[in-house]
Amino acid sequence: MSFDLLADLSKDEADGSFSHAAETAVVAELMARDSAEVSTPNVTLINPHPKKHGNSIFGITRDPYVMCWVANGCVWDYKKQNAFFNYCAKEVKEPDNVRTNYYHVVVLDGVCVGVIGIHKSTYDKSLGNTPTLTIFLSKAVQGRGVGPTAMKMSLEMFWKKHPTTPVVIDVRTDNRWMLKALKKLGFSSKYVVWFRGVDYFRLVVNDDAGWR
Numbered sequence: 567m568s569f570d571l572l573a574d575l576s577k578d579e580a581d582g583s584f585s586h587a588a589e590t591a592v593v594a595e596l597m598a599r600d601s602a603e604v605s606t607p608n609v610t611l612i613n614p615h616p617k618k619h620g621n622s623i624f625g626i627t628r629d630p631y632v633m634c635w636v637a638n639g640c641v642w643d644y645k646k647q648n649a650f651f652n653y654c655a656k657e658v659k660e661p662d663n664v665r666t667n668y669y670h671v672v673v674l675d676g677v678c679v680g681v682i683g684i685h686k687s688t689y690d691k692s693l694g695n696t697p698t699l700t701i702f703l704s705k706a707v708q709g710r711g712v713g714p715t716a717m718k719m720s721l722e723m724f725w726k727k728h729p730t731t732p733v734v735i736d737v738r739t740d741n742r743w744m745l746k747a748l749k750k751l752g753f754s755s756k757y758v759v760w761f762r763g764v765d766y767f768r769l770v771v772n773d774d775a776g777w778r
C-alpha cells in the first residue's frame with residue numbers, strides 16, 4: 567500500500583488550488599444538512615488513511631484559521647501531511663504496551679472534518695511519556711458540539727487501553743472556544759505554562775472524570 571500522498575495529488579491539488587476547493591465542498595455539504603443533526607453530532611473516530619482522508623485533511627490543515635491554535639500555529643505542508651499518515655500507519659500496528667500515539671480522523675455524518683490525537687509530547691520533553699491531546703476541526707463544523715463529543719470518545723478509547731494514565735491538554739490562554747468545549751466535559755485549567763513564547767492553560771485529566 568502506498569502512503570505517498572504527493573503521488574496521489576492532481577496538478578490542481580499540488581499547486582495549492584485544491585485546498586480552497588476541498589474546504590468549500592466540505593462547508594457546502596455540511597451547511598446543506600438539517601440543523602437538527604447539530605444537537606446530537608453523529609461522530610465516529612477512525613484510523614487515518616491517506617487515500618480516504620488525504621483530500622479532507624489537506625483542506626483543513628492548510629487553513630490558518632484552524633491551525634493557528636494548534637502546535638506551533640503553522641499550517642501543514644506536504645511533507646508534514648505525508649509524515650502524519652506514515653506515522654499513523656505504523657502506530658496502528660503497534661501493541662498497546664509500547665504504543666504512545668493514538669491519532670484518529672474525526673468523521674461527522676460520513677465526512678472527515680478533523681483530527682484528534684492522544685500522543686507523546688514533542689514540545690515539552692519534561693512530560694516524558696505522559697500523553698497530550700490535540701484536536702482540530704474544519705471551521706465548517708466548529709461550534710456544533712463535535713469537539714466535546716470527539717474528545718470524550720478519544721479519551722474513553724485511550725483509557726480503555728491505559729486506564730490509569732493521565733492526559734495533558736495544553737490550551738492557549740486566548741483559545742476560549744477550546745476552553746468552553748473542555749468545560750462541557752467538566753475539565754478546567756489548573757495552571758499556566760509557557761512554550762514558544764505563548765501562555766497555555768495546562769489541564770491534566772484522568773479517567774475518573776465526572777462524565778465516565
Ligand SMILES: CC(C)(COP(=O)(O)OP(=O)(O)OC[C@H]1O[C@@H](n2cnc3c(N)ncnc32)[C@H](O)[C@@H]1OP(=O)(O)O)[C@@H](O)C(=O)NCCC(=O)NCCS
Nearest residue numbers: 632635701702703708709710711712713737743744746747
Ligand atoms: C476548539 C475546538 C476543538 C472545539 O470544538 P467545537 O466542536 O467547536 O466545540 P463546541 O461546539 O463545544 O464549541 C465550544 C464553544 O466555542 C464556540 N465556538 C466554537 N467554534 C466557533 C466558531 N467558529 N465561531 C463562533 N463560536 C465558536 C461555540 O459556540 C461554543 O460556545 P458556547 O458553549 O457558548 O455555545 C474547535 O473549535 C476547533 O477545532 N478549533 C480550532 C483548533 C483548536 O483550537 N484546537 C484546539 C487546540 S488546544
